[in-house]
Amino acid sequence: MLKIEGLHVNVEDKKIIQGLDLQIAPGEVHAIMGPNGSGKSTLANVLSGKDGYDVTKGKITFLKKNLFDLEPENRAGEGLFLAFQYPVEIPGVSGMNFLRTTINSIRRYRKQKELDGVNFLKVLREKAKFIKMDEKLIKRSVNTGFSGGEKKRSEILQMSLLEPKLAILDETDSGLDIDALKTVANGVNNLKNKERSFLIITHYQRLLNYIVPDKVHVLSKGKIVKSGDKNLAIELEKKGYEGIM
Amino acid sequence: MSIDLETKKTVKSITEKYKYGFTTKISSDKAPKGLNEDIVKLISGKKKEPKWLLDWRLKAFRTWLKMKEPNWSMVKFPKINYQDSYYYSAPKPKKKLKSLNEVDPAILSTYEKLGIPLEEQKRLAGVAVDYVFDSTSVATTFKEQLSKLGIIFCSFSEAVQKNPELVKKYLGTVIPYTDNYFATLNSAVFSDGSFVYIPPGVRCPMELSTYFRINAENTGQFERTLIIADKDSYVSYLEGCTAPMRDENQLHAACVELITLDNAEIKYSTVQNWYPGDEKGKGGVYNFVTKRGACRGNNSKISWTQVETGSAITWKYPSCILQGDNSVGEFYSVAITNNFQQADTGTKMIHLGKNTKSTIISKGISAGRGQNTYRGLVRMGPKAKDGRNFTQCDSLLIGDRCGAHTVPYIEVKNQSAKVEHEATTSKISDDQMFYCRQRGLDQENAVSLIVNGFCKEVLKELPMEFAVEAQKLLGISLEGSVG
Ligand SMILES: Nc1ncnc2c1ncn2[C@@H]1O[C@H](COP(=O)(O)OP(=O)(O)OP(=O)(O)O)[C@@H](O)[C@H]1O
Ligand SMILES: [Mg+2]
Numbered sequence: 001m002l003k004i005e006g007l008h009v010n011v012e013d014k015k016i017i018q019g020l021d022l023q024i025a026p027g028e029v030h031a032i033m034g035p036n037g038s039g040k041s042t043l044a045n046v047l048s049g050k051d052g053y054d055v056t057k058g059k060i061t062f063l064k065k066n067l068f069d070l071e072p073e074n075r076a077g078e079g080l081f082l083a084f085q086y087p088v089e090i091p092g093v094s095g096m097n098f099l100r101t102t103i104n105s106i107r108r109y110r111k112q113k114e115l116d117g118v119n120f121l122k123v124l125r126e127k128a129k130f131i132k133m134d135e136k137l138i139k140r141s142v143n144t145g146f147s148g149g150e151k152k153r154s155e156i157l158q159m160s161l162l163e164p165k166l167a168i169l170d171e172t173d174s175g176l177d178i179d180a181l182k183t184v185a186n187g188v189n190n191l192k193n194k195e196r197s198f199l200i201i202t203h204y205q206r207l208l209n210y211i212v213p214d215k216v217h218v219l220s221k222g223k224i225v226k227s228g229d230k231n232l233a234i235e236l237e238k239k240g241y242e243g244i245m
Numbered sequence: 246m247s248i249d250l251e252t253k254k255t256v257k258s259i260t261e262k263y264k265y266g267f268t269t270k271i272s273s274d275k276a277p278k279g280l281n282e283d284i285v286k287l288i289s290g291k292k293k294e295p296k297w298l299l300d301w302r303l304k305a306f307r308t309w310l311k312m313k314e315p316n317w318s319m320v321k322f323p324k325i326n327y328q329d330s331y332y333y334s335a336p337k338p339k340k341k342l343k344s345l346n347e348v349d350p351a352i353l354s355t356y357e358k359l360g361i362p363l364e365e366q367k368r369l370a371g372v373a374v375d376y377v378f379d380s381t382s383v384a385t386t387f388k389e390q391l392s393k394l395g396i397i398f399c400s401f402s403e404a405v406q407k408n409p410e411l412v413k414k415y416l417g418t419v420i421p422y423t424d425n426y427f428a429t430l431n432s433a434v435f436s437d438g439s440f441v442y443i444p445p446g447v448r449c450p451m452e453l454s455t456y457f458r459i460n461a462e463n464t465g466q467f468e469r470t471l472i473i474a475d476k477d478s479y480v481s482y483l484e485g486c487t488a489p490m491r492d493e494n495q496l497h498a499a500c501v502e503l504i505t506l507d508n509a510e511i512k513y514s515t516v517q518n519w520y521p522g523d524e525k526g527k528g529g530v531y532n533f534v535t536k537r538g539a540c541r542g543n544n545s546k547i548s549w550t551q552v553e554t555g556s557a558i559t560w561k562y563p564s565c566i567l568q569g570d571n572s573v574g575e576f577y578s579v580a581i582t583n584n585f586q587q588a589d590t591g592t593k594m595i596h597l598g599k600n601t602k603s604t605i606i607s608k609g610i611s612a613g614r615g616q617n618t619y620r621g622l623v624r625m626g627p628k629a630k631d632g633r634n635f636t637q638c639d640s641l642l643i644g645d646r647c648g649a650h651t652v653p654y655i656e657v658k659n660q661s662a663k664v665e666h667e668a669t670t671s672k673i674s675d676d677q678m679f680y681c682r683q684r685g686l687d688q689e690n691a692v693s694l695i696v697n698g699f700c701k702e703v704l705k706e707l708p709m710e711f712a713v714e715a716q717k718l719l720g721i722s723l724e725g726s727v728g
Contacts, residue, residue, distance in 0.1 A: 092698030106685035
């Protein structure tokens with residue numbers, strides 16, 4: 001699915017990621033934990049193709065393709081999804097319109113039939129119900145004036161609509177109340193299958209009680225310093241980063 | 246050849262009719278370059294206009310000679326040599342092409358993006374079409390329906406012949422021939438345009454569109470439109486077309502006058518997509534338009550909606566004179582400037598009657614090196630008791646070489662009036678772009694989505710089908726503005 005080899009990334013001449021290797025097989029759930037500023041969001045942004053990151057070394061293959069050959073929208077088309085740590089507001093663009101435009105753009109890329117209004121609404125209602133997202137929220141402008149938790153829920157809705165192959169969740173659990181956390185985890189678990197992989201960035205072991213990871217990695221100063229199974233997260237919760245390194 | 250001959254004959258007959266004769270020699274289908282009283286007489290004579298109209302044109306011409314080209318706007322352009330243009334040429338039948346294969350592929354691709362049906366593409370591009378699809382037949386049925394209701398919808402010239410009393414009663418009463426440099430020029434040399442009269446109590450059952458007007462072609466650079474909604478009537482009028490329009494005339498100086506009597510309403514929507522010039526700023530139409538409506542009657546309403554994407558320079562201020570008590574004026578505008586385009590546009594709301602209300606929503610989008618200015622005047626006259634205005638001006642910048650300017654003028658001459666003004670300037674942020682792209686939209690679709698969101702309040706004022714086309718048009722106009 002995803003193979004990162006010897007990745008080095010600079011931001012404005014500052015070394016952020018310094019020799020990162022990671023391999024995710026189809027159907028696997030990986031969690032990345034690490035202190036603030038260790039480069040977790042940077043990794044997510046590099047994977048999804050955001051500008052402003054200078055890859056100085058390394059290789060990333062996604063579904064056998066060189067990831068760096070693909071524009072961000074084509075990475076999305078191939079099946080890479082990023083749930084943002086800070087989803088951006090787009091005033092004036094209704095959620096309905098946004099979701100329908102994006103889903104059809106991606107379906108075109110995947111050579112699937114576009115959804116007409118009726119079918120789109122059917123799919124949307126079903127998914128929105130599952131993650132308990134109020135339809136009123138979808139009718140409003142994208143993320144505009146949403147609470148922190150509402151933004152995160154909206155990211156999960158988009159993830160379930162776009163049916164990615166690899167979903168990266170950047171701190172989707174931060175700022176969620178306990179019920180919301182369960183619904184979000186539910187949303188993820190519901191999407192889990194043999195082909196679909198997840199990369200979950202989080203600070204809290206709590207989420208991993210609901211979404212059980214196959215592997216847990218600790219990122220520090222732009223490198224994976226330790227990997228293990230779900231017990232690593234529990235250990236980390238007890239001892240802190242200092243304690244395990 | 247036949248055109249030449251016909252023109253010569255007409256000119257000859259006109260020459261004989263006016264005792265002062267012509268001092269200019271006219272020998273072909275085009276009158277010579279330049280502008281003088283003979284040219285004005287020729288235009289009027291060719292249209293067999295009554296004397297009062299010729300006199301009106303001449304008065305306008307003499308006034309124009311004493312006027313100076315205005316220079317108060319933000320737009321910059323090389324000096325226009327008015328003596329170096331043709332003001333009259335015999336209408337030429339368009340060269341018909343045999344198939345779409347002969348049409349410029351760039352134009353075809355735009356049609357496709359706009360989703361214009363194939364037969365319609367042919368008509369627009371000037372390809373000979375099957376009679377079944379010929380819009381003329383559609384227009385004829387359309388006209389029959391209207392005439393049953395007593396609605397007059399025809400070319401301006403036709404109205405001068407068939408309804409001279411109405412034309413005489415209203416022409417120039419909203420935009421006097423002395424109004425401004427370009428309106429005065431138009432009054433002297435206007436070629437043709439539309440005329441609409443809605444009789445008392447009639448609600449026009451369909452959108453009237455220039456598109457369906459027979460002989461809509463060849464209206465030329467000095468268009469003149471007059472719309473009258475009599476008591477208790479309603480009409481929605483559409484001007485223009487989303488398909489790109491090329492024109493060899495650089496200067497367009499149209500005039501539109503609207504009049505509503507008691508309880509009447511006119512909704513006037515424009516999509517302007519004249520040739521904007523190339524990416525380097527070469528060529529393009531100068532669109533200097535005077536549009537004004539008078540709410541003469543009590544409780545009457547005039548609403549202007551415009552989507553301005555074309556022209557090298559746009560200079561227009563569709564305005565409302567709110568004379569009748571409780572009358573309402575509205576102005577909804579989207580203006581896009583990309584590459585080297587310049588737009589100086591806005592409105593004037595002149596509140597004269599009691600309890601008059603006006604709303605102004607202006608959305609300016611600048612990309613490339615485009616310059617966009619909103620210029621608006623709200624005046625509350627001494628008798629406009631309880632007058633209200635709300636103005637919202639939003640500017641959106643794409644890139645950092647373009648500019649947006651807001652120039653509001655507010656004059657309040659009575660205590661009870663209220664004027665509110667809100668203005669914002671924003672940029673499409675890199676984060677917004679990236680968010681959209683991460684969700685699978687390419688840069689152009691992302692910009693288009695964000696821009697359409699920005700313009701939503703205005704687009705929703707457009708008639709349904711027009712709105713859908715206008716949305717696509719906004720995207721197309723901004724192509725190449727990012728990345
Ligand atoms: N555009 C930028 N300009 C300068 N420094 C940047 C930029 N983007 C990221 N950085 C720096 O890179 C480092 C890693 O940032 P990143 O956002 O990847 O951290 P993180 O691991 O996601 O942290 P958190 O847990 O707080 O979300 C930080 O020191 C940050 O300040
Ligand atoms: Mg982060």
